[in-house]
Amino acid sequence: MGRTLKKRIVVALGGNAILRSNERGTVEEQLRNVRETCGRLASMLTQWYQVVITHGNGPQVGNILIQNEAGKDKVPAMPLDVCGAESQGLIGYMIQRSLRDELFRLGKTRTVASVVTQVIVDDNDQAFHRPTKPVGPFYDKGYADEQMRTKGEHWVEQQGKGWRKVVPSPEPLEIVETEAILSLINSGIIVVASGGGGIPVIRKKDGGLEGVEAVIDKDLAAQRLAGDIDADILLILTDVESVMLRFGQPDQAVLRDVSAVEVRRYQEEGHFPDGSMGPKVEAALRFVESGGDAGIITSLSSAHEALKGKIGTRIME
Amino acid sequence: MGRTLKKRIVVALGGNAILRSNERGTVEEQLRNVRETCGRLASMLTQWYQVVITHGNGPQVGNILIQNEAGKDKVPAMPLDVCGAESQGLIGYMIQRSLRDELFRLGKTRTVASVVTQVIVDDNDQAFHRPTKPVGPFYDKGYADEQMRTKGEHWVEQQGKGWRKVVPSPEPLEIVETEAILSLINSGIIVVASGGGGIPVIRKKDGGLEGVEAVIDKDLAAQRLAGDIDADILLILTDVESVMLRFGQPDQAVLRDVSAVEVRRYQEEGHFPDGSMGPKVEAALRFVESGGDAGIITSLSSAHEALKGKIGTRIME
Numbered sequence: 327m328g329r330t331l332k333k334r335i336v337v338a339l340g341g342n343a344i345l346r347s348n349e350r351g352t353v354e355e356q357l358r359n360v361r362e363t364c365g366r367l368a369s370m371l372t373q374w375y376q377v378v379i380t381h382g383n384g385p386q387v388g389n390i391l392i393q394n395e396a397g398k399d400k401v402p403a404m405p406l407d408v409c410g411a412e413s414q415g416l417i418g419y420m421i422q423r424s425l426r427d428e429l430f431r432l433g434k435t436r437t438v439a440s441v442v443t444q445v446i447v448d449d450n451d452q453a454f455h456r457p458t459k460p461v462g463p464f465y466d467k468g469y470a471d472e473q474m475r476t477k478g479e480h481w482v483e484q485q486g487k488g489w490r491k492v493v494p495s496p497e498p499l500e501i502v503e504t505e506a507i508l509s510l511i512n513s514g515i516i517v518v519a520s521g522g523g524g525i526p527v528i529r530k531k532d533g534g535l536e537g538v539e540a541v542i543d544k545d546l547a548a549q550r551l552a553g554d555i556d557a558d559i560l561l562i563l564t565d566v567e568s569v570m571l572r573f574g575q576p577d578q579a580v581l582r583d584v585s586a587v588e589v590r591r592y593q594e595e596g597h598f599p600d601g602s603m604g605p606k607v608e609a610a611l612r613f614v615e616s617g618g619d620a621g622i623i624t625s626l627s628s629a630h631e632a633l634k635g636k637i638g639t640r641i642m643e
Numbered sequence: 644m645g646r647t648l649k650k651r652i653v654v655a656l657g658g659n660a661i662l663r664s665n666e667r668g669t670v671e672e673q674l675r676n677v678r679e680t681c682g683r684l685a686s687m688l689t690q691w692y693q694v695v696i697t698h699g700n701g702p703q704v705g706n707i708l709i710q711n712e713a714g715k716d717k718v719p720a721m722p723l724d725v726c727g728a729e730s731q732g733l734i735g736y737m738i739q740r741s742l743r744d745e746l747f748r749l750g751k752t753r754t755v756a757s758v759v760t761q762v763i764v765d766d767n768d769q770a771f772h773r774p775t776k777p778v779g780p781f782y783d784k785g786y787a788d789e790q791m792r793t794k795g796e797h798w799v800e801q802q803g804k805g806w807r808k809v810v811p812s813p814e815p816l817e818i819v820e821t822e823a824i825l826s827l828i829n830s831g832i833i834v835v836a837s838g839g840g841g842i843p844v845i846r847k848k849d850g851g852l853e854g855v856e857a858v859i860d861k862d863l864a865a866q867r868l869a870g871d872i873d874a875d876i877l878l879i880l881t882d883v884e885s886v887m888l889r890f891g892q893p894d895q896a897v898l899r900d901v902s903a904v905e906v907r908r909y910q911e912e913g914h915f916p917d918g919s920m921g922p923k924v925e926a927a928l929r930f931v932e933s934g935g936d937a938g939i940i941t942s943l944s945s946a947h948e949a950l951k952g953k954i955g956t957r958i959m960e
Binding site for chain 1: 722819
């Protein structure tokens with residue numbers, strides 16, 4: 327299928343590609359941001375032929391959870407895996423429509439299609455014993471106590487903000503729809519997949535799949551996807567142009583072209599905080615360590631130049 | 644791609660394939676129904692190689708609308724096109740997981756993938772001047788009046804049940820993601836597409852797409868899809884085993900193998916009511932009249948036998 331002539335790239339969009347932190351999440355806000363994101367992607371992607379786009383879903387699934395809670399006396403609330411599937415439809419629609427339009431404006435007729443994506447996790451993953459990933463809005467202590475007592479949920483207090491539910495964040499083991507994604511990119515179709523880290527499912531004893539209440543880190547899922555489809559490049563987009571060493575200190579330094587071995591060492595020295603840069607660096611490292619050409623971490627506005635190696639952090643073997 | 648050896652079929656699931664009329668729509672109810680539906684499809688589909696499944700979304704999008712309304716003071720409500728996209732994610736996830744599992748139980752490893760699907764409609768479609776399709780729950784007159792006054796919406800009263808919003812139901816002109824669906828079925832992947840009749844979009848002057856507040860009839864969209872992918876068979880599943888003439892009268896008669904010309908005549912004589920059998924018969928007729936081998940209307944439990952021509956209503960040229 328011309329594989330040797332074509333570069334295969336997985337682009338992981340950051341949260342602010344769809345919703346900014348100061349926005350409530352109206353459809354107008356989301357469509358405006360997605361349109362801007364897709365405009366940048368469109369001009370960049372003309373050079374690349376096989377493209378899979380993945381994205382976060384935190385604010386969107388948070389809003390869906392609030393709507394489920396608000397309407398629960400009238401209609402049955404859906405569990406987290408189903409809400410995640412809903413958010414894949416919502417965000418996938420916005421991206422596929424906007425990216426098609428932005429490519430069309432550049433004279434390129436390309437189909438963009440979103441695939442509802444399940445990701446297999448291990449039900450023995452230690453994450454299930456130690457929920458860490460916050461989902462949904464903040465509530466008061468009384469509500470949190472009730473949920474913990476009646477549903478066995480885990481909630482944590484965040485100083486000054488209230489209580490928030492936490493769910494396990496297990497390792498992504500396998501993208502269930504890999505074959506579908508490969509078929510599409512081999513046909514020149516741009517795919518949106520594994521939104522929000524994918525819908526987490528476990529494999530039951532009978533071989534069937536079952537949804538679980540968990541959230542897979544979207545960058546680690548992007549790496550799993552990139553590995554499963556044998557991508558050449560994993561491009562992780564975030565708020566900053568480059569990964570920094572000693573971030574925020576007087577002697578902070580920018581990481582540019584750097585080997586995986588070197589970045590592993592920085593990681594072990596504790597340069598990359600858990601909640602923010604940590605999973606992105608880990609995803610890029612895993613990708614390169616398992617045979618990928620380059621794991622790139624940069625901002626959306628620097629992505630085009632970063633692909634040419636002129637800017638951003640590029641991890642290679 | 645071996646097209647000549649393989650039959651291509653579009654299966655349009657009826658509403659009760661996912662939710663029964665006496666159910667509220669808990670995830671357990673929906674998954675149980677979908678599992679049962681997929682069990683029947685799995686044993687039937689082993690004989691067919693290229694399969695696209697489409698489905699309604701009325702109850703699900705109704706519930707999402709209720710949740711949006713209930714939560715609107717906390718998070719921005721989404722418009723109907725976005726809610727439709729959410730329902731495609733929700734239902735697509737349930738079908739693709741369940742059908743994969745049911746095929747797996749039969750020893751068949753097949754990927755099932757849902758594609759978020761947009762369907763182009765004409766913004767000059769006369770349906771936009773005459774909204775007819777009810778969406779969401781019943782409300783009282785006061786609420787309906789307010790929506791009509793403040794938002795310019797159309798609402799109709801249904802005797803004894805209250806007021807319900809109605810939206811246009813335009814003709815489906817083109818499935819935007821046809822190329823993606825073709826790529827997938829040519830790779831042996833079972834596709835779930837065009838859920839709820841697809842997300843209705845219009846083509847703007849600049850060639851871009853824009854979502855509109857409308858609902859496309861799911862059977863007419865299934866026919867459009869079947870035509871666009873050059874399917875051999877359109878299988879429309881509903882509550883009854885066959886289409887009837889003079890339904891409910893003493894001399895009612897079952898329609899079995901019948902020509903499109905004959906069915907058009909019955910249609911003109913008024914045998915098929917607008918709200919129920921009408922669109923299904925129209926979809927099957929259009930399919931055969933535009934070159935499809937057979938448009939079959941039957942129940943899920945009779946589908947297997949109907950494909951063999953033993954039961955159900957089969958419209959052919």
